[in-house]
Structure formats: structure tokens, C-alpha cells
Amino acid sequence: MTTLRILLLTLFVAGSYAAGAQDEWPRIVNSTNGSIIKVYEPQPESLSGNILKSRAAVSIQKDAQSEPVFGTFWSVNTVETDRDNRRISVQSVRIPNIKFPEEVDAATISYVKTSLETGLPAVQNDLPLDVILTSLEANAEQKKLSQDMGTKAPKVFYASKPSMLVSIDGEPKFKENKDWGVSVVVNSPFTIVKNNDGAYYLYGGKKWYKAPKPLGPYAYAANTPDNLDKVAAAVNNQNNAEAGYRDSSDVAQSDQVLDIITTTVPAELIQTQGNPSFTDISGTGLQYAENSENDLFLDTDAQQYYVLLSGRWYRADKLNGNWSYVAANALPSDFTKIPEGSPKDNVLASVPGTSAAREAVMDAQIPQTAKVDRRNASTSVTYDGQPKFEQINGTQMDYAVNSQSSVIRYNGRYYAVDKGVWFVSDSPDGPWQVSTERPAEVDAIPPSSPAYNLKYVYIYDVTPDYVYMGYTPGYLNNFIYGGTVIYGTGYAYTPWWGSYYYPRPYTWGFGVSYNPWWGWSLGFGYGHGWFNGGFGYSAWPGWCGGWWGPTIYRPPFRYHSGYYRPGFYGPRYSYYGRGGNSRPLPGGRMGGRSAYNGGRVVNNIYNYRNDVVSNGRYGGSSRPGPAGRADGFNGGRGGAGSSRPGFNGGSSNGGGRVAGPGSNNGRVYTDGGGNVYQRGNQGQWQQRDRSQWQPVDNNRRETIRDLNRQQQMQNRGEQRSQNFQQFRNNTPQGGGRPQNSGGNFSRPAPSGGGNFSRPSGGGFSRPSGGGGSRPAGGGGSRPGGRGRG
Known part of the structure; x- marks a missing residue:
């Protein structure tokens, strides 16, 4: 493998890792009573205007040693979108419905609901737009x-040699430009002038082209009047x-x-x-x-x-x-x-x-x-x-x-x-x-x-x-x-x-x-x-x-x-x-x-105004980064409004991301009824039943098909997000x-x-x-x- 190819592959892997690490799940929501609340990747149901409706799995543990209890919550989120960077940030959340197994009492459910409404904007401050997009149905x-x-x-x-199409919005309209000392066609984005010698000149690509009439025919002019x-x-x-x-x-x-x-x-x-x-x-x-x-x-x-x-x-x-x-x-x-x-x-x-x-x-x-x-x-x-x-x-x-x-x-x-x-x-x-x-x-x-x-x-x-x-x-x-x-x-x-x-x-x-x-x-x-x-x-x-x-x-x-x-x-x-x-x-x-x-x-377009706030930017200031992680990735930069996460040292406070279960890379899915699923180490779908993961019966083909589709859409969204990062990283810098x-x-x-x-x-x-x-x-x-x- 050539040195160049090795370098390109290294850059791709590094970029993919960075993008993937940034979007790891689950993430921890702040808790005031010592319990551990983890939220999993949202599954969007609709996006209308700045309202994103979604559902997601959630788990709660009394402490780090206890077994998690899984549930599902539905949320109505007010979001801000950043199309330049392909990100979505959640600004506020309302939880109209939440479902846990029967052993979870009403007080605990109410506490989780309140914690989610308060804490989700911090842990969902920076979501990949392309993953959301691939999971949505057309409106x-x-x-x-x-x-x-x-x-x-x-x-x-049709032309079979290099050509340029010069568009004029109707018949050419000339106005005198006193600074230039010539008349200029004003209804075209191209530079077309009528010179004092009676000829017409077109300037483009650092060259002059000359014609007897404003519409041509134009021919390359190696020498032009000094004016x-x-x-x-x-x-x-x-x-x-x-x-x-x-x-x-x-x-x-x-x-x-x-x-x-x-x-x-x-x-x-x-x-x-x-x-x-x-x-x-x-x-x-x-x-x-x-x-x-x-x-x-x-x-x-x-x-x-x-x-x-x-x-x-x-x-x-x-x-x-x-x-x-x-x-x-x-x-x-x-x-x-x-x-x-x-x-x-x-x-x-x-x-x-x-x-x-x-x-x-x-x-x-x-x-x-x-x-x-x-x-x-x-x-x-x-x-x-x-x-x-x-x-x-x-x-x-x-x-x-x-x-x-x-x-x-x-x-x-x-x-x-x-x-x-x-x-x-x-x-x-x-x-x-x-x-x-x-x-x-x-x-x-x-x-x-x-x-x-x-x-x-x-x-x-x-x-x-x-x-x-x-x-x-x-x-x-x-x-x-x-x-x-x-x-x-x-x-x-x-x-x-x-x-x-x-x-x-x-x-x-x-x-x-x-x-x-x-x-x-x-x-x-x-x-x-x-x-x-x-x-x-x-x-x-x-x-x-x-x-x-x-x-x-x-x-x-x-x-x-x-x-x-x-x-x-x-x-x-x-x-x-x-x-x-x-x-x-x-x-x-x-x-x-x-x-x-x-x-x-x-x-x-809002970046051209000093009287709007767009994705956390006001008059050109930077947008806050995502909340910190809880799995040792984020150097202690936790909490909403922090800088974008790094990859060093970490804090377990302030909202964050945690390592996920086994081969599923932290993914836990839900269906419309609130049941919770993950893909096991052997590639088989499992459903959470009280405190255990149980295999999904192969006869439940519709359920398996829907789960496969959800996973495929999210995988595709992640690939789109990586392609965007790679496309952007391999494009010449030039200000913007x-x-x-x-x-x-x-x-x-x-x-x-x-x-x-x-x-x-x-x-x-x-x-x-x-x-x-x-x-x-x-x-x-x-x-x-x-x-x-």
C-alpha cells in the first residue's frame, strides 16, 4: 500500500472515529438523588418547523451496582438546526408519555419524567442532522x-470542446460606467463592455474576448486597448x-x-x-x-x-x-x-x-x-x-x-x-x-x-x-x-x-x-x-x-x-x-x-444579521458545544454550553455519554408500544423483559423487520454524517x-x-x-x- 493511500486511510479512520465518538450513546442525565438515568439514541417520528417529536429508550439505576430498569419515553422537542454543520440541538423538552415496567412506582416515573424534561437539552445539545434525517418519513x-x-x-x-455559456437577461442593456470610461451590460453577471473603438469585449477567466456585436461572435483577443x-x-x-x-x-x-x-x-x-x-x-x-x-x-x-x-x-x-x-x-x-x-x-x-x-x-x-x-x-x-x-x-x-x-x-x-x-x-x-x-x-x-x-x-x-x-x-x-x-x-x-x-x-x-x-x-x-x-x-x-x-x-x-x-x-x-x-x-x-x-x-442567511440568535450564535459568537460525557472521554468539560467534547479524562457529572452494552455500541431501540430491544452479541434481537434480555422469537417477523429497518436507517445516517465530515475535511480551506x-x-x-x-x-x-x-x-x-x- 502506498504511503499516500496509508495516509488517506489514516485520516479517514481518524475522522470517522471522531465523528462516531461525538455521537456515542447512551448519555447520562443529571440526577439529584444519586440514581443513574441513561437516555439512548432518539428515534425521530416527525419534524415540523422547529418541533421534533421522537421516542427513545431510558434506563434508571439506584446506583452503579444495581440492575438497570428500562423504559420508553416520548418527547416533544423544540430544536434549533445548524444546516452548515449538519447538527441539531434540543432547546426545550416536554415529555407527554413515559412507560416503565409495573415494578417501577409512580413516584419514580414522575421523577424520571421531570429529570428528562430538565436534563435532555444538555445531553441532546448536539445531534447529527443526517441521522435524524434518515430516520424521518417525508412530510x-x-x-x-x-x-x-x-x-x-x-x-x-451542445458543444464538443470547452465552452462558456454567457447568459443575458433579455436583450443587452447598456449603461455608462464613468469610472471605467465605457458602457457596460448591466443585465448579465458577466463583464461585457462596449469600448470606444466600437467593439464589444467580454472579460472572464483572466482573458478578453472581442466581438463586433454584443451577442458575438466572440473570439479570444490576445491584445486589447489599454483603457x-x-x-x-x-x-x-x-x-x-x-x-x-x-x-x-x-x-x-x-x-x-x-x-x-x-x-x-x-x-x-x-x-x-x-x-x-x-x-x-x-x-x-x-x-x-x-x-x-x-x-x-x-x-x-x-x-x-x-x-x-x-x-x-x-x-x-x-x-x-x-x-x-x-x-x-x-x-x-x-x-x-x-x-x-x-x-x-x-x-x-x-x-x-x-x-x-x-x-x-x-x-x-x-x-x-x-x-x-x-x-x-x-x-x-x-x-x-x-x-x-x-x-x-x-x-x-x-x-x-x-x-x-x-x-x-x-x-x-x-x-x-x-x-x-x-x-x-x-x-x-x-x-x-x-x-x-x-x-x-x-x-x-x-x-x-x-x-x-x-x-x-x-x-x-x-x-x-x-x-x-x-x-x-x-x-x-x-x-x-x-x-x-x-x-x-x-x-x-x-x-x-x-x-x-x-x-x-x-x-x-x-x-x-x-x-x-x-x-x-x-x-x-x-x-x-x-x-x-x-x-x-x-x-x-x-x-x-x-x-x-x-x-x-x-x-x-x-x-x-x-x-x-x-x-x-x-x-x-x-x-x-x-x-x-x-x-x-x-x-x-x-x-x-x-x-x-x-x-x-x-x-x-441568518449569519448576515446582527439582530438574531442562530444556533447559539449572536453577532458572530460561537455556538455552545455539546454537554460533557460521563465515560472518561471529555476532560471534565461537562454541562450544557460547554465546548465541543475532546477525548481525554472525564467527569461523571453534568450530563454525558457512557459506554454502551456490548456489540450494539450503546444502541437500544423501542417500538411504538414502548417495548425495548437491543441486538445481542450473536446478532439476534433481544427484548427487555423485567431485568433480563430475552431473544425475540424468529416467528415475530414483522417486529424483527422493523428493528432491522430502524438499525439500517441509523447506520445510513451515521454513514452520511461521516461522508459529510470527510467531504468537508478534504475540501480546500478558503474562509467562509x-x-x-x-x-x-x-x-x-x-x-x-x-x-x-x-x-x-x-x-x-x-x-x-x-x-x-x-x-x-x-x-x-x-x-x-x-x-x-
Whole structure:
């Protein structure tokens, strides 16, 4: 075995041990009378909003020498979720029911119940989200919300050599940028300028491309007019200023000249490196294009091509033919047979009936939660002119069409959603205060409305000081449809054009693909300096307001070298894949956005606010770690709110984890009737009968089947959790927190020539200069026209 392989295996085992040790069961609940109360791994029954209902086994001993008595308790838990780190923490617990054998008296049961309600938040402060997820059943109500999605095929281009699809939102709209001395297309994330020589230039990947017309054809320009140097410098400086952006030879594509394809309508690009080369997928009649970054397949029986675009399947009889939509449940059955761990298992999340699809659907229903400070939370909304509202079809609500902010008028009041927080006002101009309710008709907003994603921002509870809110991935353009997850609604919305250009959520054109832990990412190539990083300003709000959902959000970039991708699902010993597959290089710009970025992923929109508490973070502070262990693993760092556990010395106080019984690694299961089970040393299921474990009769096949299923789901959840840790640990570091010190998002102004919106220059400046107020809301005005508020 090579030294490299040994090192990778060592890292994997170490990472797996760390993850496993962190989630050991059972755990000890504090006791005031000297008894020992142990709780076992929770078995989730439902998760709705921030309420997790579960059951779990519990045991009580008078002292360390006495025999434990086992029982079952059912709990209703208020939880906080941390989707970035894939963890759930229990904040409060109510025990509606608890069951013990008859020999346990009522006083003892009452004591255990009270102890659990008091102590469970400490010992369940840090639970693995993926284990919870795999144990849950899909929520039918949420699936019902996502209907009538757009599935019409976009315009599909096919190329057999490296190409770049440059999307423009309608016909090019030019505005003069005085800092640059040229006119610039403002309705595209790409840098397209009209120069003084009458030619058009596109800048991307550290190269200039030249064309006689704004839509091309573009050809590589080795030499360009000197006045364009300041444009390139501004774009480069802005990109380099974004945390996590990697400007190095492995991503800069310094030697690669691309064919440029422009489009003014929704479109996607399928490309192969040379003629397509298809490889068999074991156990199926399918082949996949091994020399393509697209999820491109050939059904050898029917001689039909299939491609996955924004989570939707399309079919054609030739690559440059007419592509038509195929409902996911109408795919050839061989798609369900794609092996987990294989290079193309990433598409399983888009194949109904697979475990990956089920988990993706469940994950899309798990919210990111926070509590909002009622006294201090605020927002501001600016319109391009006087507020203008249009009706949302099928509702009694109207939405503001001439604002970058999300504003709804309903029953004479105005509601705004800013960075996942609901606000309300009696005037469209404010002042705004935290809302304690959301309009009842929000759930009726159809996908044909650009306000559709607001239905995925929720209000759960209200106290005098806080409002508990949360959002599911639908707020970030990730929806459930037809038993799978998809990206975008599929509708092409009309942007706002006035003194300003405000884009609306886009579905097509950026080659998005799904990651089971961090959602959707932009396709290969888009991170290589192709986007103008300065487009965070008002002239082109970009990821700061519209194209991909809420303000300030943009999906991560996806970096690869080679075309093979290792499987997301199933165990693996390294991130290098199998059978000689090339090593991917995920990562990319962060700028506070989510990214394939090890250890410091920021996909939590609430992290951009200084007026919410999200998973224990307030204004950027760290979340408390889990409670201490009682088995000598935790160096005495016990108690709720402690640091994450280590692996040295320990205390038996303050809540903790204890070594489990025998071969079952501490797992004890319950059924719906409250009976308690474990798997014995010989692999046979045993049921607790008074003070002994008795074998489960093999004739009780349904019971054994249910127990096997529970164990399989938890094992799969643990594997997902390990894969996530491994994926994250093998991803390039690059920063990822918002570029602020705990407050709302702020970002330095570009150096070396402005982008469109600085009061001192660009042709698309704000309505008011001075303090540089943004035309959109989003947390307040921008000081000095520099950072974002």
C-alpha cells in the first residue's frame, strides 16, 4: 500500500472515529438523588418547523451496582438546526408519555419524567442532522406545496470542446460606467463592455474576448486597448477581495481559451471534451458520458439520451436535438439501479424511490432556525420611484415590483422578508418592525410569482423578547417536486426596468448540480473569475438580490479537475474515488456564501444579521458545544454550553455519554408500544423483559423487520454524517464567514476602478448618494457608499 493511500486511510479512520465518538450513546442525565438515568439514541417520528417529536429508550439505576430498569419515553422537542454543520440541538423538552415496567412506582416515573424534561437539552445539545434525517418519513404537507413547477426545456446548446455559456437577461442593456470610461451590460453577471473603438469585449477567466456585436461572435483577443486594463483590474481586485476566492493556477484556466456562446433566453449548455465517450454503469443498461461535467446518460436499449438540468430530466435522440421533459417517475427503471458510491450516484437524489431521493426530499423540509430580537431587528426598503404593486395570481396579496426587497401588501398592511426575517409596517416605506405573524395567504403564492420563495420562511413562536423563525431550502430556490428536489421554479420572470435593473430568481443557465449536504452549486467553470465580483452593487444586484433567491445569497461554485466524481453515498476510504477516478477540487469563492469549502461553510442567511440568535450564535459568537460525557472521554468539560467534547479524562457529572452494552455500541431501540430491544452479541434481537434480555422469537417477523429497518436507517445516517465530515475535511480551506464582525453584511469597495453603483462614478448610481443607501432593503443603509448594510 502506498504511503499516500496509508495516509488517506489514516485520516479517514481518524475522522470517522471522531465523528462516531461525538455521537456515542447512551448519555447520562443529571440526577439529584444519586440514581443513574441513561437516555439512548432518539428515534425521530416527525419534524415540523422547529418541533421534533421522537421516542427513545431510558434506563434508571439506584446506583452503579444495581440492575438497570428500562423504559420508553416520548418527547416533544423544540430544536434549533445548524444546516452548515449538519447538527441539531434540543432547546426545550416536554415529555407527554413515559412507560416503565409495573415494578417501577409512580413516584419514580414522575421523577424520571421531570429529570428528562430538565436534563435532555444538555445531553441532546448536539445531534447529527443526517441521522435524524434518515430516520424521518417525508412530510406530505410540504410536498403538496410544490405544485405546477415549470418543466419546459430551456434552449439547450451542445458543444464538443470547452465552452462558456454567457447568459443575458433579455436583450443587452447598456449603461455608462464613468469610472471605467465605457458602457457596460448591466443585465448579465458577466463583464461585457462596449469600448470606444466600437467593439464589444467580454472579460472572464483572466482573458478578453472581442466581438463586433454584443451577442458575438466572440473570439479570444490576445491584445486589447489599454483603457480596458482598469476594467480587468477592477474585476480581478473585486474577485480577490471576496473571501474564499481561489486565484491560482488550478482554477484560473490561464491557458484555456473557451468558445463563447451567448443567450438572451433561458438556456443550458451540455458539453463534452471531444466526441462523447460513454462508459457502462454496472448492473444497468445505462452508460454515462465520462468526458463531460454534465449528468449525461445514454439508455442503450432505447438509444435515447438523458440529461439532468436543474434537477429535471430531459430526453432526446441526439445530443444536438430537441430535448423534451421526462417526469422523474417515468425514467427507465435502470436509473434506480445506479450503484451508490459510483461516479454518477449524485443523480440518485433526482430518481424517485431511491434512498438518496428520499433523504433529499426530507432534507429540503428541515429548516434553518433562529430567534429574532424583537426590539433591535430592523430593515429598510427602497423603491425605484413611488412604490408599485401588482397582484399575486390566486391570492388577495400584491407584491412590490419596483424594489429589490421582497415586499407584500395584504389587508392594508405591508410585509417584508429580509434575510429570512418577517417584518411588518403600516406603510410601504416603513418604519418596519419584526412581525409576529405572516400573511395567511402566503402559502397560496404560485410558482409563477417571483415572490414564491417567501412561502418557505416561517414564524414558529413568539415571546415578549424574541420571535422564533426559520426557513427551509425553498427560500434558496430548492424545491420538492415529483418525489425529488429541483432547482428553481422553471419560470422566466420579468425583471424590473426603470432607473434600476432588478433581476428575479433564475432557474437556467448556470449548470447547477445537487450536493446532498450543501444543496445546489453553480456548474464547473463559473467560479474561474467569470462572474464580475463587483456586481454585488445596485447596478447589477446579482447575488445581492434576485438571481438565486434572497438578497446576499448565491450558490457555491463547483470546482473539478477531470470528469469523474466520486460517489456521495456509501462508504469510501478517500475522496479520490475508485478505480483511478480523478480527484475533484471542490471549493471556490465564499464571500460569506455557501461553498464546497472545508470546515467553514456559511450557508446560513441568518449569519448576515446582527439582530438574531442562530444556533447559539449572536453577532458572530460561537455556538455552545455539546454537554460533557460521563465515560472518561471529555476532560471534565461537562454541562450544557460547554465546548465541543475532546477525548481525554472525564467527569461523571453534568450530563454525558457512557459506554454502551456490548456489540450494539450503546444502541437500544423501542417500538411504538414502548417495548425495548437491543441486538445481542450473536446478532439476534433481544427484548427487555423485567431485568433480563430475552431473544425475540424468529416467528415475530414483522417486529424483527422493523428493528432491522430502524438499525439500517441509523447506520445510513451515521454513514452520511461521516461522508459529510470527510467531504468537508478534504475540501480546500478558503474562509467562509461573512466579511463582517458579527453584524449585517459589509464588504469593502473595489479598488482600481469602480463597478456600477458607487456614488462617485458608475452609470448606474443610487437614487441618493451621500450615505450610499441601497435601493433595496436588506438590513439598512451602506455607510459611505462602501459596505453593504
